[in-house]
Amino acid sequence: MSGVSDLNEEAASRLRLLDQRYTRARRTLVGVLASAEAPLSIPQLLARDRALAQSSAYRNLAVLEQAGVVHRIVGSDEFSRYELAEDLTRHHHHHLICSQCGEVQDFTAPAGIENDLDRALQRVAAQHGFDADHHRLDLVGTCANCR
Amino acid sequence: MSGVSDLNEEAASRLRLLDQRYTRARRTLVGVLASAEAPLSIPQLLARDRALAQSSAYRNLAVLEQAGVVHRIVGSDEFSRYELAEDLTRHHHHHLICSQCGEVQDFTAPAGIENDLDRALQRVAAQHGFDADHHRLDLVGTCANCR
DNA sequence: ACTCTACCGAGACTCATTCCCGATTAGCAA
DNA sequence: TTGCTAATCGGGAATGAGTCTCGGTAGAGT
Secondary structure, three states, X not given: XXXXXXXXXXXXXXXXXXXXXXXXXXXXXXXXXXXXXXXXXXXHHHHHOOOOOHHHHHHHHHHHHXXXXXXXXXXXXXXEXXXXXXXXXXXXXXXXXXXXXXXXXXXXXXXXXXXXXXXXHHHHHHHOOOEEEEEEEEEEEEOHHHO | OHHHHHHHHHHHHHHHOOOOOOOHHHHHHHHHHHHOOOOEEHHHHHHHOOOOOHXXXXXXXXXXXXXXXXEEEEOOOOOEEEEEOHHHHOOOOEEEEEOOXXXXXXXXXXXXXXXXXXXXXXXXXXXXXXXEEEEEEEEEEEOOOOO
């Protein structure tokens, strides 16, 4: 699978920029996230691969986030969730957040909306002397499972 | 000020729906939030009025949130922040979240964008069998203070 | 093989948030 | 006003996600 090896290569190269290695534990994290259909919390990650140590998972996800390989999502429950960075999975997307069970699901918005939004947000940021990094557009409600 | 008494009346009535009282401590919380220029964390709330007990503040904010009087915001730092519900302050708005200091600032988006967005999100929710409650549109970056 | 430095992981620790429970107070009615 | 009752209060203990420590391990050279 060239998709996966590209992913690994890109991750390794982003880590190298920070003098960080792409170790087995980090490969495992990236692998689990790549095969997940939705953002995962750390307990979920640990459950999917028993070889992962909790403290290392926290440390490594922080490193991977700094390197821009993964992205942290703060939902409505008490834990944060992780997914691969958008530019590694090739599509910009947003999140459906279930306020009952905390699960997070991806969705994409029409390109037109997305463009208008970007332009508007850029203007807003400028007006407030704010240096915008990215935007978060989430839909909060009840997922099909919890209804 | 009739605005404030309206606010209190509305808060009382929303609490009554849940068989909850609008007590002094709850009035204080609402008052502090009403006079704040930005969403406040619980430490910030406690600092603004020493008469507030920590455990009661947590409990009461949870009750006020259930009653739809206040709204909880999860930012980028380790605590959540609270502000009055939008329909009590009469304008729909979004947040600028500083990833350095955690401060949160309000902003409003152009009505056109907001409408398009709503329509698009409604469609997305329907497609996913998701029962949408509200959307969150936040801009994450560095505030003027931290630059 | 040697060395240097990043990395590992088990467990202790931190601290925002929640829970407990006896004391207090709001609301209501006699 | 005087009870009465259930909601509320608040100080402190408990919980638990996330962080830190530190002795041991393992990559990438040389």
